[in-house]
Amino acid sequence: MADSPNSNSMWGGRFGAGPAAIMQEINASIPVDKRLWEEDIAASRAHAAMIGAAGIISADDAAKIDAGLAQIAAEFAANGVPVDLALEDIHMTVESRLKDIIGEAAGRLHTARSRNDQVATDFRLWTRTACTRIDAGLKAIQTALLARAEEHADSIMPGFTHLQVAQPVTLGHHLLAYVEMFARDRSRFADAAKRLNESPLGAAALAGTSFPLDRNATASALGFDRPMANSIDAVSDRDFALEFCASASIAAIHLSRLAEEVVIWASQPFGFVSLPDAWSTGSSIMPQKRNPDAAELVRGRAGLLLGAFQRLAVIVKGLPLTYSKDLQDDKETVFGAFDALALSLAAMTGMVETLTFRTDRMRALAASGFSTATDLADWLVREAGVPFRDAHHIVGACVKRSEQLGVELSALPPGEAAAIHAAVTPAALAALTVEASVASRTSYGGTAPERVRQAITAARAALEE
Numbered sequence: 001m002a003d004s005p006n007s008n009s010m011w012g013g014r015f016g017a018g019p020a021a022i023m024q025e026i027n028a029s030i031p032v033d034k035r036l037w038e039e040d041i042a043a044s045r046a047h048a049a050m051i052g053a054a055g056i057i058s059a060d061d062a063a064k065i066d067a068g069l070a071q072i073a074a075e076f077a078a079n080g081v082p083v084d085l086a087l088e089d090i091h092m093t094v095e096s097r098l099k100d101i102i103g104e105a106a107g108r109l110h111t112a113r114s115r116n117d118q119v120a121t122d123f124r125l126w127t128r129t130a131c132t133r134i135d136a137g138l139k140a141i142q143t144a145l146l147a148r149a150e151e152h153a154d155s156i157m158p159g160f161t162h163l164q165v166a167q168p169v170t171l172g173h174h175l176l177a178y179v180e181m182f183a184r185d186r187s188r189f190a191d192a193a194k195r196l197n198e199s200p201l202g203a204a205a206l207a208g209t210s211f212p213l214d215r216n217a218t219a220s221a222l223g224f225d226r227p228m229a230n231s232i233d234a235v236s237d238r239d240f241a242l243e244f245c246a247s248a249s250i251a252a253i254h255l256s257r258l259a260e261e262v263v264i265w266a267s268q269p270f271g272f273v274s275l276p277d278a279w280s281t282g283s284s285i286m287p288q289k290r291n292p293d294a295a296e297l298v299r300g301r302a303g304l305l306l307g308a309f310q311r312l313a314v315i316v317k318g319l320p321l322t323y324s325k326d327l328q329d330d331k332e333t334v335f336g337a338f339d340a341l342a343l344s345l346a347a348m349t350g351m352v353e354t355l356t357f358r359t360d361r362m363r364a365l366a367a368s369g370f371s372t373a374t375d376l377a378d379w380l381v382r383e384a385g386v387p388f389r390d391a392h393h394i395v396g397a398c399v400k401r402s403e404q405l406g407v408e409l410s411a412l413p414p415g416e417a418a419a420i421h422a423a424v425t426p427a428a429l430a431a432l433t434v435e436a437s438v439a440s441r442t443s444y445g446g447t448a449p450e451r452v453r454q455a456i457t458a459a460r461a462a463l464e465e
């Protein structure tokens with residue numbers, strides 16, 4: 001049966017003319033969805049085997065289709081996917097190539113199937129793998145952070161609230177905070193991967209099909225837990241892609257906070273870290289400069305990831321059931337989010353592994369800003385039986401007086417201290433070292449070096465699971 005000249009070979013039967021050039025350009029997704037080729041071929045092979053086994057097509061045709069698809073996979077692996085806008089997308093690119101290779105039997109592959117369930121299937125498979133890849137990247141940065149935390153379980157730095165020096169903490173403890181964040185990120189991706197693992201294949205265009213399909217067979221051949229229960233939901237749902245983008249956004253926010261700390265810490269007024277040459281860039285005018293560009297780019301790229309979620313949410317939010325072509329842009333969105341997150345993870349991992357921590361500088365600043373004031377209040381509570389709220393006021397007065405005199409809290413003259421409150425003895429002031437402060441914070445989850453070492457052991461065990 002011949003189509004009209006220039007009309008589409010896949011769906012052109014009712015058309016008299018081909019699409020306008022701009023129509024073709026806006027319509028084609030092959031430049032983007034060629035990335036789905038492995039999933040597309042795997043799903044087609046599963047479908048062909050099932051319709052062959054069910055007697056929907058002959059065993060002979062099923063075998064020809066399978067061999068043809070295997071050949072296409074080898075071709076694409078060797079040479080990449082050819083981009084022909086006239087073939088619109090990966091599904092038609094594969095089918096058209098199949099027709100070149102095996103002839104007429106290729107036309108039977110699309111029996112009991114639509115591009116609507118096909119694309120939903122491919123995209124779920126791709127996103128499942130993407131979750132696994134991101135998990136590996138998150139595990140890598142956790143591993144890097146744990147190594148640095150172990151190295152610095154005892155290193156003392158200022159801990160901040162409001163970016164004001166608050167209390168001394170250990171650097172290891174600070175780094176472990178990120179290990180926790182990335183653990184939650186991993187659990188979000190694992191959760192998303194589990195929930196997405198249902199097969200849309202066999203939903204066909206939207207209503208199911210009159211052919212006696214075995215949807216369980218294709219689901220299990222593709223590693224899905226089960227077929228999706230509702231064909232309308234199966235072709236229109238993109239929750240899985242939204243969940244991927246949402247999880248990726250939160251991970252990107254975590255990376256951005258870490259990147260921001262690298263940027264601040266690398267600045268001269270802080271001087272907490274320096275980046276090796278491999279992770280620094282220079283200035284074209286200022287010869288002395290060493291800029292933390294990679295960290296800044298990670299921080300900025302969080303915008304792309306947050307934007308990806310927003311973009312996809314907007315694409316989906318007003319769509320009537322079931323499929324509308326708006327959904328085609330889901331893939332560019334998720335692919336972009338994946339690429340940005342994978343690269344940001346790799347860059348931050350590289351920086352974490354190679355940063356030099358200026359522990360002398362951190363230690364020196366850890367005592368600034370009266371950072372052990374809480375320790376003095378705690379001492380008054382514990383050793384002198386002063387109620388905490390009173391102790392808070394007494395120490396506030398001590399801080400005020402020390403500030404006026406231009407001395408550290410521990411250097412407040414005994415006479416001055418006694419004038420504020422009799423309990424503020426030289427023994428109390430002598431206890432105010434940053435070492436004593438961190439060593440005393442032994443509560444579960446606290447910053448004491450012994451707690452940090454326990455937390456590292458626990459995090460390592462969790463990582464091995």
Ligand code: ARG
Pocket residue numbers: 029033088089115116119323325327328329
């Ligand atoms: N390229 C399309 C997409 O990515 C495939 C589905 C096309 N379905 C359709 N009814 N036109 O969404």
